[in-house]
Amino acid sequence: MRRIGIIGGGAAGIAAAITAARKDRQAHVFILEQKEKTGRKLLATGNGRCNLTNRQIDGSCIKNCYHGGNIRFADEVLKQFGYEDTIRFFASVGLVTKARGDYVYPRSGQASTVLELLNLELKRLGVKVFCGIRVRLVLWDGREFCVRAEETLPEKSDVKHRCTEPKETVKIFEADRIILACGGKAAPAFGSDGSGYELAKSFGHRMTPVVPALVQLKVKGHPFARASGVRADARVTALIDRVPAAEDTGEVQITAYGISGIPVFQISRHIALGLYRKKRAEVLLDLLPEYTEAEAFGLFERIAAGCADLTVGECLAGVFNQKLIPCILKPAGLRMQSKLSESDIRQIQGIVKQCKRICLPIQDTNGFENAQVCAGGVRTDEVNPRTMESKRVKGLYLAGELLDVDGICGGYNLQWAWATGCIAGEAASL
Numbered sequence: 556m557r558r559i560g561i562i563g564g565g566a567a568g569i570a571a572a573i574t575a576a577r578k579d580r581q582a583h584v585f586i587l588e589q590k591e592k593t594g595r596k597l598l599a600t601g602n603g604r605c606n607l608t609n610r611q612i613d614g615s616c617i618k619n620c621y622h623g624g625n626i627r628f629a630d631e632v633l634k635q636f637g638y639e640d641t642i643r644f645f646a647s648v649g650l651v652t653k654a655r656g657d658y659v660y661p662r663s664g665q666a667s668t669v670l671e672l673l674n675l676e677l678k679r680l681g682v683k684v685f686c687g688i689r690v691r692l693v694l695w696d697g698r699e700f701c702v703r704a705e706e707t708l709p710e711k712s713d714v715k716h717r718c719t720e721p722k723e724t725v726k727i728f729e730a731d732r733i734i735l736a737c738g739g740k741a742a743p744a745f746g747s748d749g750s751g752y753e754l755a756k757s758f759g760h761r762m763t764p765v766v767p768a769l770v771q772l773k774v775k776g777h778p779f780a781r782a783s784g785v786r787a788d789a790r791v792t793a794l795i796d797r798v799p800a801a802e803d804t805g806e807v808q809i810t811a812y813g814i815s816g817i818p819v820f821q822i823s824r825h826i827a828l829g830l831y832r833k834k835r836a837e838v839l840l841d842l843l844p845e846y847t848e849a850e851a852f853g854l855f856e857r858i859a860a861g862c863a864d865l866t867v868g869e870c871l872a873g874v875f876n877q878k879l880i881p882c883i884l885k886p887a888g889l890r891m892q893s894k895l896s897e898s899d900i901r902q903i904q905g906i907v908k909q910c911k912r913i914c915l916p917i918q919d920t921n922g923f924e925n926a927q928v929c930a931g932g933v934r935t936d937e938v939n940p941r942t943m944e945s946k947r948v949k950g951l952y953l954a955g956e957l958l959d960v961d962g963i964c965g966g967y968n969l970q971w972a973w974a975t976g977c978i979a980g981e982a983a984s985l
């Protein structure tokens with residue numbers, strides 16, 4: 556009987572376990588999870604609603620929606636296991652999904668439904684789930700793997716299967732195949748604390764630098780600090796050494812220390828990598844993304860001509876959130892109280908420029924504890940994309956965020972976890 560050990564009971568690990576147990580009904584499949592329950596992070600996804608995939612997972616979108624040292628690897632993986640496969644996988648555990656635009660969620664609107672159905676399937680298939688077990692070391696003697704783990708929770712009666720106890724808190728598990736699905740080090744409160752990287756490195760796997768991604772940005776001398784709490788439609792462009800690296804448009808949230816919101820998350824990996832490489836990192840903020848500079852100029856000219864009795868501040872109140880207005884006017888050298896009709900053409904140009912090309916120097920990103928994912932990870936050229944098997948150690952598989960592939964917001968990261976998990980699970984069971 557084949558023994559398949561999965562380290563990490565997150566999205567990728569659970570998908571791997573279900574697939575392996577379905578493919579080989581005789582196999583002994585077990586999950587080792589250091590938290591008290593499986594899928595802690597899953598419950599927090601999509602603001603508790605779990606944006607589990609995206610309808611646009613195809614060749615052309617992969618280049619724009621996934622990043623990593625070798626994007627062809629992601630392409631090969633997602634061609635094998637794409638959107639339709641994910642929907643089929645979830646239908647097979649009884650989950651009904653619904654799409655909002657291209658974003659796909661459980662129809663119940665609850666991430667907890669997703670986890671519950673996955674856990675029920677693990678149980679139905681007889682997968683042994685050991686929670687409160689932190690894996691410290693995995694050894695390979697050329698014949699089998701020996702996993703050395705520690706109990707992180709008080710011993711429960713079911714944590715007895717196939718383990719011996721050399722010391723009170725140390726557990727040993729043996730396996731013919733190991734799937735590493737420990738996640739990265741984003742949001743470590745949910746269990747992904749970077750220990751998977753150490754396990755992969757212990758087998759000779761090399762890493763690309765790991766930085767926080769899908770994360771908020773801290774602005775140096777933040778000119779909008781006083782508008783903290785405001786949400787504004789804007790275009791954000793990441794500039795690395797003054798060269799545009801990525802841009803996105805949507806609702807930007809101003810915070811006391813910087814900027815947040817989905818468009819900021821989408822460009823954050825470029826900023827994080829720029830800062831990691833000691834480059835100059837800036838964000839160009841366009842607060843009038845729906846207008847060209849000439850159109851914006853015309854807009855303000857019309858306001859100036861039509862609202863002669865109003866002050867500059869009062870006129871701009873028709874365009875921007877009130878809290879933003881002093882922050883926009885100050886750098887343009889205009890006072891809130893001055894009459895807009897008195898402003899000369901250069902001052903209006905100043906406002907247009909200020910609104911469309913606000914350059915925010917970035918001091919840092921928020922840390923891993925606030926990031927949704929990591930950019931970087933285990934190098935994918937050392938993993939077979941058809942099986943997720945390590946090219947260094949036979950019988951070792953890697954899946955999920957541990958690898959050097961990260962997606963943008965929109966269900967792409969969970970899609971990556973399901974795809975790599977299912978592929979690894981299937982290959983490990985053959």
Ligand SMILES: Cc1cc2nc3c(=O)[nH]c(=O)nc-3n(C[C@H](O)[C@H](O)[C@H](O)COP(=O)(O)OP(=O)(O)OC[C@H]3O[C@@H](n4cnc5c(N)ncnc54)[C@H](O)[C@@H]3O)c2cc1C
Nearest residue numbers: 563565566567589600601690738746747955956966968969
């Ligand atoms: C707040 C938040 C919201 C998100 N929302 C979305 C979303 O809506 N859509 C989307 O696509 N993506 C979303 N993501 C990203 C997505 O959740 C992750 O990319 C995905 O969960 C990664 O899956 P994984 O299985 O590789 O890793 P994880 O889900 O991190 O699971 C790894 C598991 O391994 C365990 N583990 C780690 N080391 C060890 C060890 N040494 N021993 C034993 N166990 C170990 C951990 O405890 C953890 O349970 C979100 C992330 C966060 C933080």
